[in-house]
Amino acid sequence: MEPSRVQGTGADTGAAARITGTTRLYAVLGDPVAQVRAPALLNPVFARLGEDAVLVPVEVPADGLADAVRALTAVRNLDGLLVTVPHKAACRDLAESVTPAAALSGSVNALRRLPGGGWEGANFDGEGFVRGLRAAGREPRGTTVCLAGAGGAGSAIAVALLRAGARVTVWDADAARAARLADRLAPHFPDRVTAARGHRDADLAVNATPAGLRAEDPLPFDPAALRPGTLVADIIMKPRETALLRAARAAGCAIQYGEPMLAEQIALYQEFFRLG
Incomplete structure (x- = not known):
């Protein structure tokens, strides 16, 4: 290829x-x-x-x-x-x-x-997301990840990041769905996955929700609450630069577009x- x-x-x-x-x-x-x-x-x-x-x-x-x-x-x-x-x-x-x-x-x-x-x-x-990170020179092993979205894509990304050696905190607008995902994964990845809304200490913050497909969508999280230099990744591919990624860039964060996944x-x- x-x-x-x-x-x-x-x-x-x-x-x-x-x-x-x-x-x-x-x-x-x-x-x-x-x-x-x-x-x-x-x-x-x-x-x-x-x-x-x-x-x-x-x-x-x-x-x-x-x-x-x-x-x-x-x-x-x-x-x-x-x-x-x-x-x-x-x-x-x-x-x-x-x-x-x-x-x-x-x-x-x-x-x-x-x-x-x-x-x-x-x-x-999940494997596509992790390969995209590595292609950009970002190794997930040992990192702390905040993942927004416990749906189909988010759950797969959580599994792949955990398999790659990351620690993952997952949250979702449906808190029960995030809790179910964390409970399902915890026996396979002890002490490395939890369900909570908090991303201040993240090395990587990921939007795996549909928020951003439409111009009027609210941000899935506030990049201004992250440490400068934190990598913010959005899996949405159209538009290429979502409102989240624009806000992350303005807040001094690194960004990753959706298409590499x-x-x-x-x-x-x-x-x-x-x-x-």
Whole structure:
């Protein structure tokens, strides 16, 4: 693969997809889907690998998700699904089997067909996030992390950071959800995960909530309360520079954009879907 092409803005999309009767289908499920970057990153990968395949966004409301997945299961030339907000936890429950990391996080962001029917789920958000940190020269081992968001992406990021040796404090607008995540992970990572709202001493503060997708969204936390130089990471990809990241820069914090988390997952998707 060509990392400089994969990690671009999506403007360089390679050869235009040619849809034929033999084209294999992939879909990314979300609500909304206008912000998704996966098609712009993965369709050029299909082209470079010589795969007769295309990834398209599919907007599905939460109350129609189970019916949509059931219908897509009947589409015989559909080989895989990517999953974005708000469906990651629900899709874990729709999978017949999941990888160990997905089982720990309780969420999936990718589904592939099982040979006997149904879906196998995995979640690469966390590994992609950690790889993005390391690509930027930030090693999470030994760091103190405040993580906003205990949903699908947040839970996967918590698992990956803990596996990488970080200490994680997670909080969520739904305090009970954050507590459930911390309780589920604590036996696997003793004394390194807790549920609390507090980030003053963090080395890394992460927004893994949808706050920032819309201009009117409130900040998920106040970067001015952080120590100068703290790294603030936002997993939102559109807009690229969210209100949180602008406020973090103004407060003297380092920042990390959302797209590296997805760009670093491309190789993981390629292996999971057996591409190339």
